[in-house]
Amino acid sequence: xxxxxxxxxxxxxxxxxxxxxxxxxxxxxxxxxxxxxxxxxxxxxxxxxxxxxxxxxxxxxxxxxxxxxxxxxxxxxxxxxxxxxxxxxxxxxxxxxxxxxxxxxxxxxxxxxxxxxxxxxxxxxxxxxxxxxxxxxxxxxxxxxxxxxxxxxxxxxxxxxxxxxxxxxxxxxxxxxxxxxxxxxxxxxxxxxxxxxxxxxxxxxxxxxxxxxxxxxxxxxxxxxxxxxxxxxxxxxxxxxxxxxxxxxxxxxxxxxxxxxxxxxxxxxxxxxxxxxxxxxxxxxxxxxxxxxxxxxxxxxxxxx
Ligand code: SF4
Ligand code: SF4
Numbered sequence: 446x447x448x449x450x451x452x453x454x455x456x457x458x459x460x461x462x463x464x465x466x467x468x469x470x471x472x473x474x475x476x477x478x479x480x481x482x483x484x485x486x487x488x489x490x491x492x493x494x495x496x497x498x499x500x501x502x503x504x505x506x507x508x509x510x511x512x513x514x515x516x517x518x519x520x521x522x523x524x525x526x527x528x529x530x531x532x533x534x535x536x537x538x539x540x541x542x543x544x545x546x547x548x549x550x551x552x553x554x555x556x557x558x559x560x561x562x563x564x565x566x567x568x569x570x571x572x573x574x575x576x577x578x579x580x581x582x583x584x585x586x587x588x589x590x591x592x593x594x595x596x597x598x599x600x601x602x603x604x605x606x607x608x609x610x611x612x613x614x615x616x617x618x619x620x621x622x623x624x625x626x627x628x629x630x631x632x633x634x635x636x637x638x639x640x641x642x643x644x645x646x647x648x649x650x651x652x653x654x655x656x657x658x659x660x661x662x663x664x665x666x667x668x669x670x671x672x673x674x675x676x677x678x679x680x681x682x683x684x685x686x687x688x689x690x691x692x693x694x695x696x697x698x699x700x701x702x703x704x705x706x707x708x709x710x711x712x713x714x715x716x717x718x719x720x721x722x723x724x725x726x727x728x729x730x731x732x733x734x735x736x737x738x739x740x741x742x743x744x745x746x747x748x749x750x
Contacts, residue, residue, distance in 0.1 A: 447514070448495070448497050449496045449514040449515075449592065450494075450514070452492075452493050452517050452518060452519075452528055453494075453518030453522070454489050454680065455488045455492050456489065457519065457579065457580055457584075458518070458580055459492055459516075459518050460481040460492065460494045460581075461582075461606055461607075462580075462581040462585040463480075463495065463496045464606050465599070465603055465606050466498075466585050467479030468601075469594050469598040469602035470589075470592075470598070472601055475500060479495065479497075480495055480507075481494040482508060487721065487723075488724075490721070493508070493529075496588075511533040512533060514540075514592060514636070515539070515540050515541070516591075517540070517543060518566075518580065519680055521678075523554075534557075534558060535558065536558050536559055537637040539558070539561075539636060540558050540560065540561040540562070541562050541587055541591060541631075542563045542564075543565065543566040544565065545567075546563065560634055567580060573622075573626075574619055577724070582603045582607065582623070586599055586627045586628040589602075590629075591633065591634040596625065596628055599628060600621060603617070603624055607620060671719070674718045674719060675702070678721040679720065679722030679740045680722060681740060682740050683715055683724065685712065685715070685735055686735075686736065687712055687734070689734035690732065692710070693731065696713045696729060697713060699726055700720075702719060702720070
């Protein structure tokens with residue numbers, strides 16, 4: 446069995462990338478399963494998705510604790526303890542990171558496996574697709590290449606999954622072209638197959654009853670959301686060109702997180718420590734005074750070190 450774990454931010458397409466990989470494996474004749482996990486569904490929040498495929502029936506379910514391959518859609522997740530990207534990672538794990546940083550820069554910051562590939566998939570999507578957010582087709586293609594699936598299955602899987610999301614045929618074609626480039630520029634990895642199964646089986650344990658208060662999202666103290674600095678979730682930040690702003694307050698009204706304040710000149714002031722980069726303000730601004738600029742990697746979380 447091959448086990449692949451995807452980590453991304455809400456809106457990047459980690460779930461769809463996992464589906465593309467699972468579908469490609471299925472179309473290649475494997476037994477396949479894929480499933481995502483995310484808590485409160487918020488753009489920018491850490492999400493994970495899991496794909497398993499095998500020639501034999503797969504008995505394992507749920508999260509993948511010891512993946513053969515980890516695909517990271519945003520390098521800042523490596524630094525986010527709540528995302529748990531490094532869980533189960535060791536020297537036998539194959540790691541792919543979407544980042545504009547170099548492999549050495551990432552290694553200087555964290556202890557990472559020998560088999561590690563870094564590629565700026567977001568930059569490629571931006572340049573070639575004019576797409577800021579969803580990079581699912583490109584990530585799915587890279588993952589499929591790493592685990593040795595044929596392009597034809599990947600092509601069919603991308604087409605099928607993007608059609609299901611009502612993506613138009615011309616956009617699917619563009620995604621296929623760029624996904625093929627990503628696929629070709631990666632090489633199959635040397636996988637330690639069966640590793641995840643062996644370790645997981647050894648680690649099986651009997652579930653114990655836990656009261657609902659333990660497994661249920663709840664607010665345990667008042668007024669503490671300010672302590673969670675969601676600025677680290679951003680891959681793009683809203684930037685104001687004040688000369689274009691007409692002071693309409695629409696950005697203020699639409700920001701779902703209430704992190705825009707208006708100053709005395711009726712111009713927005715963004716609290717970047719808590720702006721999660723959803724880009725709703727950018728979409729809603731009628732004068733294009735707010736624009737999305739790619740976040741410099743090594744931003745909020747990394748420079749804090
Ligand atoms: S300021 Fe803009 S990008 Fe940031 S959270 Fe609010 S709407 Fe989203
Ligand atoms: S929506 Fe645009 S024009 Fe209106 S206040 Fe915000 S930045 Fe200015």
